[in-house]
Amino acid sequence: MADIWQRAMDHAVAIARKAGEVVREALCDDRKVMTKSSSVDLVTQTDQRVEQLIIQSVKEKFPTHRFIGEESVAAGEACDLTDSPTWIIDPIDGTNFVHSFPFVAVSIGFSVNNQTEFGVVYSCLEDKMFTARRGKGAFCNGEPLQVSDQEDIKQSIIATEFGSNRDPEAVDKIFSSLRSILCIPVHGVRSAGTAAINMCLVASGCVEAYYEIGIHVWDVAAGSLIVSEAGGVLMDVEGGEVDLMSRRIVAANSRTIAERIVKEIDSFSPPRDDAP
Ligand code: IPD
Structure with a gap:
């Protein structure tokens, strides 16, 4: 049977890669840092730009889908997970980005009927694309992933x-x-x-x-x-x-x-x- 969410997942991978390019370019520039819930909860214009980039491109392809995005929620939007297809977006793990600490990720989860159908995490500086489709395994740059077998x-x-x-x-x-x-x-x-x-x-x-x-x-x-x-x-x-x-x-x-x-x-x- 055809996988009805495969097109959405392909789009998530493509847009995460594009977002990663924006993040890498932004690391070469000065970053204007703002704070959110506290003085250590940081956000930059790049976080907001990357979230909008992802949301706009998804809206064009999947106009009925909903969103939960870190920066949209910070700006006052609801954080409701309904049964509708919902993209759950962390545009950038913020604090690392501010300090150029070399682990910066774009994270996109996709949930339908309260079940995650796929997950995409792009580790931008390592150029590692982690993906998983429910029931079909997890991969890094196309290679299958397996947890450690250490039980001690x-x-x-x-x-x-x-x-x-x-x-x-x-x-x-x-x-x-x-x-x-x-x-x-x-x-x-x-x-x-x-x-x-x-x-x-x-x-x-x-x-x-x-x-x-x-x-x-x-x-x-x-x-x-x-x-x-x-x-x-x-x-x-x-x-x-x-x-x-x-x-x-x-x-x-x-x-x-x-x-x-x-x-x-x-x-x-x-x-x-x-x-x-
Ligand atoms: C944070 C990072 C951090 C974790 C925080 C998260 P953000 O995400 O993942 O490692 O300790 O709980 O909120 O705010 O940098 O996107």
């Missing part, structure tokens, strides 16, 4: 991020989880500075798991499918099913590793992305 947490590397919440109570919990996980002990803890690339590292088998509290749906919509299609598992930080609007995620190579991490996480619940 003590032989593992775990990725996480510190996010942009500087509320001391939240920071204490983030450090408490980090301490517990580090002292299991694991081989190491890493941060690429972008949720999307951390998830692609899980899918590629370079790290056994990634967890974070505070991410947004646009950070993880595409990466989640890339992890699960590479054979990994997704879980909430307290166990149970992941909810992409909850701003909490564990993405791991296996249930064993995910459950072990869950045991160590000092959890909390940031306001949901779809909170009214």
